[in-house]
Amino acid sequence: MAKSRNVYKQAYNRCLALLCEHGELPSEPELGATLGVSRTTVRSILSRMDEQGLIAWDKRSKRALREPNADDYFPEDETDSVASIVERAFMRRLLSPEGTPGGMINELELAREIGVGTSSIREFLIRFSRFGLIEKRRNSSWVLKGFTRQFALELAEIREMFELRSAAAFVALARDHPAWQALDRIEAEHHELIAGIAERYMDFSELDERFHRLIHSASHNRFIVDFYDVIAMVFHYHYQWNKTEQRKRNETALKEHLAYIAALKSGQRAEVERACRRHLKSARETLLASVPV
Amino acid sequence: MAKSRNVYKQAYNRCLALLCEHGELPSEPELGATLGVSRTTVRSILSRMDEQGLIAWDKRSKRALREPNADDYFPEDETDSVASIVERAFMRRLLSPEGTPGGMINELELAREIGVGTSSIREFLIRFSRFGLIEKRRNSSWVLKGFTRQFALELAEIREMFELRSAAAFVALARDHPAWQALDRIEAEHHELIAGIAERYMDFSELDERFHRLIHSASHNRFIVDFYDVIAMVFHYHYQWNKTEQRKRNETALKEHLAYIAALKSGQRAEVERACRRHLKSARETLLASVPV
DNA sequence: GTTTTGTCCTTTATCGTCAAAAAACATTAA
């Protein structure tokens, strides 16, 4: 079979939103840029919109003919790439009782279960292997190492090493470096989130990721920057599963972030180190508390 | 097409050596264990040896009938796995003038050039991406980041961080931990190599890798241990290319290793840190000296 | 002259297939 049409479908849905908003659509190259797809895909989208009577498409004019309704949108689950479907399904397995250390992973079985080809599985497993949760034996299957306490400890150790160094590098950045402005914006977002914490505490993890990635980017080291992918993966999936005390945890973390940001702005290296360590310590504890044993 | 028969061929060659040595072969399971292959492969090997008149195979008895000659061995290049062929070919490209930063990698073209299927290339590139030398754009090709001075600096930074920590962990190991014995053996090998440095200086890099991997293993952290793969890859390929002053460099490194080992044995943390830093400093300089600019 | 569109070619994503290699099971010899 050929590739799934998820790029097209997802872009189509986003394009419907644009249509609602503006009543017409811009030029093909511009549309491609806003949607993040090629002109070929843009033209497929326009073709369908024309066919469905949503727009009158004639060369440069793409005028809306009617309001899109719910039926015009592609179902959400068809807009995911195969890779992300595999990822989700695999993580669910990994975090379930099936994810016992030592267990074997059968590529064909996994492919059947998820409903994709074996090469998608193979490629996913290779990509995923860098997270240190699975390991390959030559000419044999993958072995699950499991989401264990030991894993969490090893992860936290590296994270602390990297983040302390990145934070130190951040302080050393020239004051006119764009990262300082980015930090200001993120600080403001923290205040906003704290103000509306009651209903928006779920938005924390996205802000958290952006904050830490900003810090890590100051290291100017691709290995440090890339390592954050491991952390992000863990947080993303693990916290979907464990929601106990989520609001309180997030509120604490937000405050720690603000102290951390203040330390960075103060330019005092010792202050930065203290604030960074404090936050990483509670992050580690939170993670450990949610690991099976 | 099906998979290449490299496992069989390589095991066959090694089995011929065993046959020369002992005049007969042990039981199938034992043979499988020594050769590191399954019984299925062992039986394929025995079948062929029987056909070729090398052994008289009847149930448990596998008696040698004649001495194997050069023709009995499979050609060496047929014993490489497709993955290693791809790796070598790709690294040659990367270290050649073609490996310019910013260049695109075309999967199909690469597959044709090397003479393998596209999925072998894809899987290799995914595996290789963790080395930080290439990067993927969604639905588009891989981009070469190049083997640059910047890369070497980033690599050295992480290496120093990890090795200092591992060395500190090594010193803290209980004196009856098997790692200490392994260190003694490696120390002895260093003395042997220095004694015969004139003709054996090429053997250094293998010993070097074993030494550093031993140190790293004391960290008990999979991310640190796995990171050594990146370093090993760089050293393996880069030094195949740059052989200037190789003998002298290796001799210096051997002496630094011995000082480093002595420091570890002394149990003095400050001593260890000093010896470790000194060695890593010259390793970094050597690497930087051999990078284009 | 620049941007947009129309057309065509290239490259990637995904799958099914088939032999190699491993693993499981059954049988026989010691």
Place this chain on the structure above:
DNA sequence: TTAATGTTTTTTGACGATAAAGGACAAAAC
């Protein structure tokens, strides 16, 4: 009863085919 051999079943490794998505280039519109 244990450990080997003989036989069958699973699972991985590698490939080619095909449609989706990207990209290039000429013609047309502003």
